Amino acid sequence: MTHVQLRTTQLELRPLASGAAAALPEDRAAASARIGASLSPTWPLAELLDALPMQAAAAPGAEPFGIWVMIEAATGIVVGDIGFLGPADVAGAVEVGYGVVPDRRRRGYAGEALAALVAWVLEEPGVVSVVARCEVGNVASMRTLCRVGFVETGTADGTLAWRFAGAPSPS
Numbered sequence: 001m002t003h004v005q006l007r008t009t010q011l012e013l014r015p016l017a018s019g020a021a022a023a024l025p026e027d028r029a030a031a032s033a034r035i036g037a038s039l040s041p042t043w044p045l046a047e048l049l050d051a052l053p054m055q056a057a058a059a060p061g062a063e064p065f066g067i068w069v070m071i072e073a074a075t076g077i078v079v080g081d082i083g084f085l086g087p088a089d090v091a092g093a094v095e096v097g098y099g100v101v102p103d104r105r106r107r108g109y110a111g112e113a114l115a116a117l118v119a120w121v122l123e124e125p126g127v128v129s130v131v132a133r134c135e136v137g138n139v140a141s142m143r144t145l146c147r148v149g150f151v152e153t154g155t156a157d158g159t160l161a162w163r164f165a166g167a168p169s170p171s
Helices: 018-023 028-035 046-056 060-065 109-121 139-148
Strands: 011-015 067-072 077-084 093-100 129-135 150-156 159-164
Touching: 011 077, 011 109, 018 028, 018 046, 046 067, 060 077, 067 109, 077 109, 093 109, 109 139, 129 139, 129 150, 139 150, 139 159
Parallel strands: 093 129
Antiparallel strands: 011 067, 067 077, 077 093, 129 159, 150 159
């Protein structure tokens, strides 16, 4: 797999290099240098910390099926992350998740990044569907998923399950 990079109106999306993931969160300067962007003071979010060791251990070709950074185009600052919990499972499904630092929320970043990453991954061999989960009370995430074209498929233990349906809802 070649070097992957996606651009949206407001963001540049890149897989988080394994070396940068290994440096986080302790050596922010090294991580910033490896990413090639400044880091928001509040990134990485706590939800990402458990996934960093897996990304750090990823082979370069596997990095795109893990964590991606959201780099704000106007400032060159990492303002969030999006990515997959790994490559497609035996049914061809990948699970996506995302987070944006608090001071950059409500700017459309999650929706832009999600739409771009879903379009990219559905072109990858072996991927036939994209799923997501969010907490029942996370209204902002539910709206983002709906806007991008996900439909709710069920609820378990306070978590909503979603599947990309291929056609975004009207805004």
